[in-house]
Amino acid sequence: MNAVNLSMTVVLAVLYSVGFYLLLQRSLMRVLLGIVVLGHGTNLLLQLIGSPPGRVPILGIALPSEFTDPLPQALALTAIVITFALTTYLLALGYRSWVLVGHDEVQDDLEDRRIAQRERPEASMGEETTGEDDAEDDPGSAAASGDPVDPADVGGER
Amino acid sequence: MLGLVVAHLVMAAVLPAVSARNRRAAFGVAAVLPAVTLAWALGNAGQALGPGLDSTTSWAPELGLAFDFRLDALGLVMVVLVSGLGALILAYSAWYFGRRSRDATRTAALLLFFAGVMLGLVLADDLLTLYVFWELTSIASFLLVGQSGEHRANRRAALQALLVTVFGGLAMLLGIVLLGTAAGTYRISEIVTDPPTGSAVTAALVLILLGALTKSAQLPFHPWLPAAMAAPTPVSAYLHAASMVKAGVFLVARLSPAFAERAVWWVPIVALGLGTMLVGGWRALHETDLKRLLAFGTVSQLGFLMVLFGTGGRIAAMAGLALLLGHGLFKAPLFLVVGIVDKVTGTRDVGKLSGLGRRLPSLVVASVLAAASMAGLPLLLGFLGKEAAFEAFLHDGGVRNWLVALTLLAGSTFTVAYSARFLWGAFATKPGLPATEADQPSRGLTVPVWITALSGLVLGTLAPIVDGLARRYGAAYPAQDAVERDYHLALWHGLNLPMLFSAAAVGLGVLAHLRRDALTALHRRLSHPVSAQRGYELVVAGLERFAVRVTGRLQVGSLPAYLGFILLTVLALPGGALLAGGSWPADQAAFHTAIQLPLGLIVVIAALALVRVHRRFTAVLLVGAIGYGIGGLFIVDGAPDLALAQFLVETLTLVAFVFVLRRLPAHFTEKRPPRRVIVPKAVLATTAGILFAVLGVVASGARTAPATASEEFARLAPEAGATNVVNAILVDFRALDTLGEITVLLIAVAGTVSLVLATRHDRRRGTQVTSGSGTPEHEEELLG
Structure with a gap:
């Protein structure tokens, strides 16, 4: 049984709140800072959920039973690098955006936004029924299932 | 039995190869398997009429899924319709489709595919198996009605058929799951012998009925069936008269022995069935297209069958079974006759055909046989069924049953009238019309018509054969009285009330046909804007508009809004689950070590300040402060590797930021948004932040023992030649993950470098970028 202590809970709440708030901004730079802060928060969360503070997981320094859990550390280590x-x-993307626009x-x-302003669908499954019937041949007829008619033959009769 | 079904599907897959050589041969080859199936079923008729023939093939035993099949009396009748008529119609198609017709290839394969899945449907003894085949028939119908999709009428009809039947099918799936859960089994035979009870079953039955009613084109879902007449005539004959539309009736017939006593089952079936019978019959009286006339006739007859199977009496069930067989045997040849008439004259219009009877006398005889069976004239199969149907509702003389019987009489009158109208429309010599030119149809077209029409006569005359089938099925209901116990399907029961009803139907029907002009005038006067077809269109259009509105509200094009929606979802779903099921750990320490407090304070202050700063550089420095603070917390937690990486990465990030900040303005350029934008964002972000913190507490509280994997890692680390367990995990135990991480780094580097180089390239060339997302020109271009 272990638990995150209250002070760390507060730190987590602040980090996530600030991260989310920055993420919701329009400046690409602020969004980026939000992502960095969220990354920090998540790494901390991984550690805190993993285990209470313990001895460094290095053999020869402490006994394995005193170790903090090494697995969340390995996960967080990967996460740190990927966040970087x-x-x-x-950062490069924001820079490029600034140079371009x-x-x-x-x-x-x-x-x-154009879709949002639209009142009705552009193409409808039901719409066709109200449209004018085109002068196609009846597709259910025997003629439609017969041999394809050579246009050259028909031309003479018309 | 699974083997037979699979053989159909395999054959359908290889059929296009045959078609490529010879279209006609492809239909011939396709007809073989249904014929074999029919022979197999008839060969096993003895066992089917006795205990029933079972076969089970395990599918996914872990999930309790199996292909359960069962051949019994009802199944046998359906196999005759599906495979027997299937073989004949496929043979007919060989002559119906042109030798060079483009549609023939796909139609042959799809018809055989349909024959296979329909066979699976009627043999299935497992509700889930049945459902799978049920939906496959809907898809086959969609493809066959849609044809190549060139014609608008095809596309429209195919889509309508698919939407309506799949909507019902999905409702049915829900019902099946509810029913199966309540019963503890999905096997139909077990559910019928021991029907479950409870309110869940009531809901399940309503949902299953929805599937059956849509599939069998009952009021108010019926318009898809006449619309589906846009398909080639053999397809209409097979799917939309003989077999597929019977699936709903079949399901009702299967389940009625278990549920017919419940009002939730029989009331909607009888009410809608009677309504469908009347509406379909009435509409059929005014159609001028022979095919649509028959389609409305089918709608009407399906309503009739629904009533017979849904009421749950022994005689009604017997009548239902006889008519089920009878309907297939008279409706299929009538459709085939329409196909022939269309083929030899080029029209199906009642107002254009005249004098055809003199040219095609033998076809007239066959048509009269089939139409007479439909009208319920003596000696024919239809008569047996109709007599039994009247007897079923007349013999005990309750008010309810009399009402049903009188409505059936009205429906039968319509049936007689439109049967007469069909014969008159197709073959009569009409005054003022020139005799229609017609070629002689080939044998390949007429022989299937004769076989089916004659079998109606043979089975009608040899009543004991059908009686045996019907009594076997009717035995599912205990006999209520002596009449029910001793009832047999027979040509002669003496002069009694049902006989009188039959005679009245024929007499009134013929009268109605003679006064057809007056009836059509009445129909015109009664015409009104409310119709089921209009209702379908309104629902579809409404759904589309609803979809556009929802899309418009959710997809507003703003990134913050999107993120907001995602956060709201996170709050609602995992947040809701947390509130409902999470438990707050009992012992909560304020801190573990005192040094956590100043470090945490630094992080909190830096983070809060980050929200308010306007200078970019200050913001970056604050983020750095947070990073270093967290590195410190890592050390306290006993994770020096992590802290090391954190400090290193933080420093590098800072350097990267400084490089970019050199070029950017010192302050954030965005305008400060109004309060009404800031406040919701702040509230949302704070709530989500608190949620995550609580999530962390609850998650860590839920953990009661160290991870076993971690102990394992610590034990094995010496074997990997490492003393640092974290390192051993990264480069040895989970080395592949690390490789993935390096790959991500590589991709990021490639992306970053190319972005920077592209910018430098632009600067050097002095190119002015004037278009692209976000520029005024782009906005103008888009919004006009």
């Missing part, structure tokens, strides 16, 4: 990779990439703000997707 993501950060640099987003003069700011680094996330724009609204105009295509999506």
Whole structure:
């Protein structure tokens, strides 16, 4: 039985709140900072859920029974590195956005907004029934299932 | 039995190869398997009429799934319809489709595929197996009605058929699961012998009925069936008259012995069935297209069958079984006749055909046989069924039964009238119309018509054969009185009330046909804007508009809004589960070691300040402070490796930020948004943050013992030649994960470098980028 202690709970709550809040902003830079903060929060969460503070998991320094759980540490170590990779990439993306359009703000997707303004679907499954019937041959007729008619033959009769 | 079904499907798969050489041969080859199936079923008739023939093939035993099949009296009748008529209609198709017809290849394969899955459906003794085949027949119907999709009428009809039947099918699946759970088994034979009870069963029955009513085109779902006449005539004859539309009736017939006493079962079936019978019959009286006339006739007859199978009396069930067989044997040849008429004259319009009877006398005889069976004239199978149907409701003389009997009489009158109208429309010489030109149809087209029409006569005359089948099925109901116990299907019961009803139906029907002009005038006067077809269109259009509205509200094009929706979902679902099931650990320490407090304070202050700063550089420094603070906490927790990596990465991140910040403006450029935007965001983020913290507490509280994997890692670390367990995990035990991590790094590096180089390239060339997402030009282009 172990538990996150109360002070760490507060730290977690603040980190996640700030991370989410920044994520909801429009500036790409703030969004990026939000992701970094969320990454920190998650790494801390992994450690705290894993086990209460214990001895360093290195053989020869402590007994295995006194170890903190090494598995969350390994997971968090991977997570730290990947967060770093993501950060640099987003940073480059924000930079590129700034160079191209003069700011680094996330724009609204105009295509999506156009869909949102639409009142009725562009193409409808039921719409065809109200449209004018085109002068096609009856598809259920025997003629439609017969041999395809050579257009050259028909031409003479018309 | 599974073997037979699978053989159909395999054969259907290889059929296109045959078609490529010879279209006609493909239909011939396809007809072989259904014929074999029919022979197999008739060969096993003795056992089917006795205890029933069972076969089980295990599918997924861990889940209790198995292909259970069973051949009994009802199954035998359905196999005759599915395989017997299937073989004949496939043979007919060989002559119906042109030698070079483009549709023939796919139609042959799909018809055989359909024959296979329909066979599976009628033999299934397991509700889930039945459901699988049920939906497969819907799909086969969609493909066959849709044809190549070139014609609007095909597409529309195929979609309508699919939407309506699959909607019912999905409801039915839910019902099946409820029923199976309540009964503890999905085997139909076990459910019928020991029917479950309870409110869940009531709901299950309503849902299953929805599936049966949609599939069998009952009011108000019926319009899809006449619309499906856009398919080639053999397809209509097979799927939409003889077999597939009977699936709903079949399911009702299967389950009625268990549930017919419940009002939730018989009331909707009888009410809707009677309504369907009347509406279908009435509409058939006014159709000018012979095929649509027959389609409405089918709708009407399906309503009749529903009533017979749904009421749950012994005689009604016997009548139902006789008519089930009878309907297939008279409706299929009538459709085939329409196909022939269409083929030799080029029209199916009642107003254009005239004098055809003189040119095709033998076809007239066959048609009269079939139509007379439909009208219920003596000596024919239809008569046996109709007599029994009247007897079923007349013999005990209750008010309810009399009402049903009188409605059936009205429906039968319509049936007689539209049977007469069919014969008149197709073959009569009409005054003022020139005799229609017609070629002689080939034998391949007429022989199947004759076989089916004659079998109706033979089975009608040899009443004991059908009687044996019907009594075996009727035995599912205990006899209520002596009349029920001793009732036999027979051509002559003496002069009695049912006989009078039959005669009245014929007399009134013929009268109605003679006064057809007056009836059509009445129909015109009664025409009103409310119709089931209009209802279907409104529902579909409404659904589409609803979908557009929902999409419009959720997909607003703004990233913060999207993230907000996701966060809300996280709050609602895992948050709800947490509130419902999580338990707060009993012993909560304020801190584990005192040094956690100052470190945590640094992190909290830096994080809160981060929200308020306007200078980019300050923000980056604050993030760095958070990172170092957390590294410190890692050390306290006993994770020096982690802390080391954290410090290193934090430093590198800081360097990377500084490189970019050199070029960006010092302050955040975005305008400060109004309060009404900030407050919801802050509330949402805070709530989500608290949720995660609580999640952490509850999750750690739920843990009662150290992970076994971790102990294992510690034990094995010396063998990996390591003293640091974390290192051993990363480079040895979970080395593949680390490889994946390195790959991610590599991809990120490639992306970053190319972005930076592209920017540098642009600068050097001095290119001005004037288009692209977000520029004024782009916005103008999009919004017009």
